[in-house]
Amino acid sequence: MTETFTVTVEPLGTELTCRADQSVLDACLRNGVWLPHACTHGTCGTCKAEVLDGEVDFGDASPYALVDSDRDDGYALMCVATPKEDIVIEGDVELEEGIEIYPVRDFTGTIAILDEAAPNVKRMVIDLDEPMDFNPGQYVQLNMPDGDDRPYSIASSPSEPSRIELHIKRSEGGAATDGWIFKDLNAGDPISLSGPYGQFFFHPAKDKPLILLGSGTGLAPLKSILRHVAELDDEGEWEHEVVLFHGVATGDDLYEHEWLSEFADDREWFTYQPAVSREEFDGRQGRVPVLLTEDFPRAGGNSAYICGNPAMVEDTMKALMQARLFPRDIYREDFFDSA
Template sequence: MTFTVSVGTDSVECRPDQPILDALLRGSVWMPNSCNQGTCGTCKLRVVSGSVDHGRSPENTLSPAEREQGFALACQATPCSDTVVERLDASPAGDVHALRDVVGTVSAIEDVARDTRRVLVTLDSPLEFSAGQYVELRVPGTGHGRQYSMANTPGESKQLEFHIRRQPGGAATDGWVFSSMSVGERVDMVGPLGDFRLDPEDEGPMILLGGGTGLAPLKSITRQALTKEPDRAVHLYHGVRGEADLYDVDLLREWERAHPGFRYVPCLSDEAWSGRSGYVTDAFVEDFDTCRGHSGYLCGPPAMVDAGIKAFKRRRMAPRRIFREKFTPAG
């Protein structure tokens, strides 16, 4: 049995046990989405007619009052009848890629920094995505999924590159990626997901601030931007705690030599060294008096992203030109 879920002029079929967001994205119907765990509220929608089961929707993301008013989280809510819903945000610029299940083979595993691994997965069939998006890897034997951004560009859609940092006791890292994962292993995943991506209509100067493995989607966005406009002004700041946490430094320095408008600034928050020290957001503020006409991309821990938003606004960046992705712990 399935129910019909409609938004605007689009309709999809949705099972009673299937999140509305999953059904819409698989049907190439865009709905805002970010964490897909019910913690960010990005996918909040209004139920116009019909009824839904709110599932595990947290009250701090969807309050009882909001439920009474007809709001729901698309990533958690499942239909109980034919349902009509309404987006709270307008459709984004650029392509909408259908969500789908994909299978691949681990083709390389490399330790690139302290507690950080690069994992390459060669897919059975290419995956269309936008620079900045992510997929959810299924953790073997657990029934759980973990989300990792692609560091490669959409033009390299047959092999995906992930930057994965170990989380002590993590089901996906200590329990798999840093223990039993091996080259040749088959991997199940679903994607692409997320609205954090390079705006295809933006052709002005860019500033990107990343924390830790938040470098992954920023690397994809940077490469995509420079491929389209080799002389574009792109400033990439990468913040980590110590020098042992930096990676891809030689590659990014090579990009600097190849692209006169590209600048790479690594920052260490907990160590003094020959380069920039302190928080990555402070380094940015020191370097720019104004950011009018710039676009900003932020990816990393929530505290860093929040500080980055304030820093961008402090330097007069238009709020609509600020794009962000917060790396939050798995539920």
């Protein structure tokens, strides 16, 4: 049997049990203790925390996300660090009003729909055997047959906790996308996953108009937020404008175009701005940060949610700040190619 250790999370002094082969982050999230995290694979550095007492195995931490001086100063990446003995870490944070912490759990389910949203994008709808609570914008990890896992954002609303929708981009030669999801899986197949993960989610306490900015399958978490906001509107609890910019390279990459166009036609508070950057398009052309600057020379007073490849997220972040939106009103999710 695998050895277990006690992890104490300061400043609240919360104690939990972590297996020797389990990441500290996983143990915390499964016990309802919130630690900042994003990629969960040792690359982004979001989960960096100080180990106040005891020793950890640093695991597969990227040398860019955890530099040598971090290690020397007693820091580790909690998503890949495993305990070698009882440890004390710094990190327990309180979330703002209106955000629930939903402990990570394992789920099984059946693929209800697996269809082509675009030539290189699959839409997977999974019927879960048990409902999963999550905040709009969070993601799940699909368990691959080889024991590895891959993160995908949930595109559906939390109001449908037993049926989740994912958007999966094919990565040429990728073991998960090209080899497994695009070739082996079919509707009706069983599937297992864990979740919910991530800190890119809708912040209900920010009672402001929304600017949603996505590239490629970065649309997925934004669609979840959009659906959630539409439900708030149906209940008379939403009174702001929402603009969605969705940037893709070619017209073929523009998925959910019809759904979003109709969604916008039916709602006067919602504007849909598709953007194609690398070919002629019967609509607006250009990258999302450029279109944003054209439409929002001043963006103060909004909340912005950005999701896409790191270059797009970085450029959009800069464009928003140049438009005088404070960083505290900007939420970002960098999508790395999960292959």
